[in-house]
Amino acid sequence: xxxxxxxxxxxxxxxxxxxxxxxxxxAILAGLPSLLLRLRLLxxxxxxVGVLSLVITVVAGLFVGxxxxxxxxxxxxxxxxxxxxxxxxxxxxxxxxxPVVAALLFAGRxxxxxxxxxxLMKATEQLSGMEMMAVDPLKRVIAPRFLxxxxxxxxxxxxxxxxxxMGGYFVGVGLLGVDEGAxxxxxxxxxxxxxxxxxxxxxSIVFGVVVTWIAVFEGYDAVPTSAGVxxxxxxxxxYASLAVLGLDFVLTALMFGEI
Amino acid sequence: MTDKQDNLVEARGLTFHFGSRVIxxxxxxxxxxxxxxxxxxxxxxxxxxxxxxxxxxxxxxAGTIHVDGQNVPGLSRRELFELRKRMGMLFQSxxxxxxxxxxxxxxxxxxxxxxxxxxxxxxxxxxxxxxxxLRGAQRLMPSELSGGxxxxxxxxxxxxxxxxxxxxxxxxxxxxPISMGVLVKLISDLNEVLGLTSIMVSHDVAEASxxxxxxxxxxxxxxxxxxxxxxxxxSDSEWVRQFMEGTPDGPVPFHYPAGDYAxxxxxxxxxx
Amino acid sequence: MQNTRLVETLVGIFxxxxxxxxxxxxxxxxNLNAFSNVEGYEVSAKFDNIGxxxxxxxxxxxxxxxxxxxxxxxxxxxxxxxVTMTIDPKYNRLPTDTSASIFTSGLLGEQYIGFxxxxxxxxxxxxxxxxxxxxxxxMEQIIGQFLFSKASEGSKTE
Numbered sequence: 195x196x197x198x199x200x201x202x203x204x205x206x207x208x209x210x211x212x213x214x215x216x217x218x219x220x221a222i223l224a225g226l227p228s229l230l231l232r233l234r235l236l237x238x239x240x241x242x243v244g245v246l247s248l249v250i251t252v253v254a255g256l257f258v259g260x261x262x263x264x265x266x267x268x269x270x271x272x273x274x275x276x277x278x279x280x281x282x283x284x285x286x287x288x289x290x291x292x293p294v295v296a297a298l299l300f301a302g303r304x305x306x307x308x309x310x311x312x313x314l315m316k317a318t319e320q321l322s323g324m325e326m327m328a329v330d331p332l333k334r335v336i337a338p339r340f341l342x343x344x345x346x347x348x349x350x351x352x353x354x355x356x357x358x359x360m361g362g363y364f365v366g367v368g369l370l371g372v373d374e375g376a377x378x379x380x381x382x383x384x385x386x387x388x389x390x391x392x393x394x395x396x397x398s399i400v401f402g403v404v405v406t407w408i409a410v411f412e413g414y415d416a417v418p419t420s421a422g423v424x425x426x427x428x429x430x431x432x433y434a435s436l437a438v439l440g441l442d443f444v445l446t447a448l449m450f451g452e453i
Numbered sequence: 454m455t456d457k458q459d460n461l462v463e464a465r466g467l468t469f470h471f472g473s474r475v476i477x478x479x480x481x482x483x484x485x486x487x488x489x490x491x492x493x494x495x496x497x498x499x500x501x502x503x504x505x506x507x508x509x510x511x512x513x514x515a516g517t518i519h520v521d522g523q524n525v526p527g528l529s530r531r532e533l534f535e536l537r538k539r540m541g542m543l544f545q546s547x548x549x550x551x552x553x554x555x556x557x558x559x560x561x562x563x564x565x566x567x568x569x570x571x572x573x574x575x576x577x578x579x580x581x582x583x584x585x586x587l588r589g590a591q592r593l594m595p596s597e598l599s600g601g602x603x604x605x606x607x608x609x610x611x612x613x614x615x616x617x618x619x620x621x622x623x624x625x626x627x628x629x630p631i632s633m634g635v636l637v638k639l640i641s642d643l644n645e646v647l648g649l650t651s652i653m654v655s656h657d658v659a660e661a662s663x664x665x666x667x668x669x670x671x672x673x674x675x676x677x678x679x680x681x682x683x684x685x686x687x688s689d690s691e692w693v694r695q696f697m698e699g700t701p702d703g704p705v706p707f708h709y710p711a712g713d714y715a716x717x718x719x720x721x722x723x724x725x
Numbered sequence: 726m727q728n729t730r731l732v733e734t735l736v737g738i739f740x741x742x743x744x745x746x747x748x749x750x751x752x753x754x755x756n757l758n759a760f761s762n763v764e765g766y767e768v769s770a771k772f773d774n775i776g777x778x779x780x781x782x783x784x785x786x787x788x789x790x791x792x793x794x795x796x797x798x799x800x801x802x803x804x805x806x807x808v809t810m811t812i813d814p815k816y817n818r819l820p821t822d823t824s825a826s827i828f829t830s831g832l833l834g835e836q837y838i839g840f841x842x843x844x845x846x847x848x849x850x851x852x853x854x855x856x857x858x859x860x861x862x863x864m865e866q867i868i869g870q871f872l873f874s875k876a877s878e879g880s881k882t883e
Contacts, residue, residue: 234729237732237733237736238732240736240739240740241732241735241736241739244736244739245735245736245738245739248739248742275830277830277835278830278835284754284755288750288754288755314551315550315551318546318548318551319544319545319546319548320548320549320550320551322505322510322544322548323542323544323548323549323550323607324550325508325510325537326508326510326537326540326541326542326544327537327538327542327561327562327565327610328534328535328536328537328538328562328565328566329561329562329565329566330534334565346739348743349739349740349742349743349744349746349747350743352743352744352746352747352750353742353743353746355746355750355754356745356746356747356749356750356754357746359749359750359753359754373788375785375788375789375790376830378753379783379790380783380830380835381754382753382754382755382781383779383781383782383783383793383835384835385754385755386755387751387755390755391747391750391751391754391755395747
């Protein structure tokens with residue numbers, strides 16, 4: 195009986211949080227138009243969310259591309275199809291790894307920082323202080339961070355993919371001796387702009403919305419103590435990563451699959 | 454001027470429940486314009502909650518709170534924000550925005566609410582910082598300030614928009630004697646010079662009674678005593694005297710309500 | 726406030742880098758430039774069998790890409806596949822007796838058209854038809870031919 199009660203209570207709490215998260219999202223969206231007048235706030239946040247995630251994204255993209263080049267070469271060379279290395283690297287990056295890995299890195303780097311920052315602002319009464327100064331923290335604090343995240347992730351994912359392709363090129367053409375012309379021409383003839391690149395961009399926009407939403411919500415909803423903020427930060431990384439991977443399957447099935 | 458004629462804040466039958474806990478049970482408050490009113494009481498009596506109720510951050514379960522003639526719980530969000538522009542609040546922690554410098558913190562309400570040119574904002578900020586004696590600290594970040602300085606910066610910010618009233622949440626807690634003295638002087642000076650109405654929530658009896666014009670003592674959700682500091686010291690209520698003198702046991706029990714001590718010790722704790 | 730400019734500059738660089746990356750993906754990685762890049766002269770060739778050749782497949786000479794396949798059609802009179810290619814105008818000195826063959830890059834790779842320049846003095850120009858063609862190798866045919874020749878060898882020695 196007791197555990198059943200607990201289960202019911204847990205489910206109710208989960209639904210309550212889900213509902214709160216959605217109301218929160220609508221409130222943020224309502225706060226977005228006023229941001230157009232406050233571009234400086236947005237720029238400041240793109241800096242801390244996007245620019246500061248740039249280095250990790252570039253380094254990760256480079257290594258992922260190099261690994262793809264190496265692994266792809268080893269597999270393809272058995273079939274004498276190493277000229278298709280460019281296609282393999284580019285498609286893997288543009289369709290999947292670019293949006294997904296960039297989003298996972300983003301959740302770890304920027305998402306956790308957003309949650310911790312907002313949670314601490316709440317814990318140190320900065321948010322209610324703003325409210326008492328007749329400034330809506332949703333508009334002043336949350337909305338710029340949300341929009342900055344949504345705008346930054348697609349750019350980061352594109353940079354990730356581009357750097358990854360160059361990493362693959364460096365390993366494949368530079369080190370393993372794949373023909374340069376074949377590398378690029380096969381890539382160009384097989385990677386479709388609408389099918390592959392735009393779908394990748396759409397994925398990264400969706401991931402950007404979801405990861406940033408989770409991050410700002412967890413921060414705003416955190417229990418305002420140090421333990422509460424640290425739990426919220428962990429939750430951001432876990433939930434955002436799982437959401438990215440789960441949504442990736444759904445989006446892939448919708449875009450490329452024939453399930 | 455006769456008493457209770459010109460009240461800036463009037464609460465009637467104010468009741469607030471937090472879950473099943475009763476925080477306030479029908480209290481009446483009258484805060485006179487231009488005076489310093491202290492709300493005192495033991496920790497955990499919801500004094501901060503009272504400030505939040507006045508500021509409209511939470512809604513009471515029942516009762517009304519009129520601030521300058523407007524019933525706060527009945528205001529729309531927009532009206533509430535307009536009202537708050539005329540209220541300052543000093544949080545216990547200062548609640549400075551940690552990503553902005555001292556200067557930008559004080560400039561924050563000005564930049565948000567007035568379309569003033571940056572030159573005028575600068576002059577106003579310097580004036581407010583001068584008033585709290587921290588003009589020299591304008592380039593520091595909040596993390597570089599001591600607790601007392603942070604509170605003074607927060608005070609400068611609270612008066613940036615020249616509000617009609619300021620709410621102080623435990624302004625003296627955790628301050629060394631010098632900072633405390635500075636704050637006491639600042640609060641009473643500002644009140645006099647700017648013609649503010651001040652509401653101060655505190656349990657520092659000595660400091661509060663030094664500057665307060667009128668004191669309400671709250672306990673367990675009701676007003677147990679009110680009057681000028683002198684009146685309260687001579688109160689015939691045993692409870693109020695215990696509070697004002699700070700004796701450990703009395704009508705306010707030392708023990709949190711609990712079951713029988715011996716019973717609990719002898720039981721095996723099988724309720725856990 | 727003095728670092729506002731730095732922040733703004735860095736954000737500007739970041740946004741520019743993001744769009745540059747997207748642009749690179751569009752132009753260098755995907756086939757988008759194939760649609761925009763319609764310059765060049767068109768030549769066509771007829772093949773018995775084009776195998777897995779597709780639109781946008783590369784056209785190359787000595788391994789250097791000089792153009793792309795722009796359209797593939799079936800001619801119902803000659804019962805041949807008509808492949809139209811756009812050749813980069815830089816390469817305007819290909820003899821008229823150039824031959825076109827369909828090759829496969831690697832065992833399982835993609836198919837492309839390879840030109841083999843001939844010896845004529847006149848050069849290919851817009852609208853010309855390449856008459857010397859060699860069709861795609863179809864794996865089943867190659868294996869069939871191989872088995873057939875082995876079988877005939879075997880019967881000779883006997």
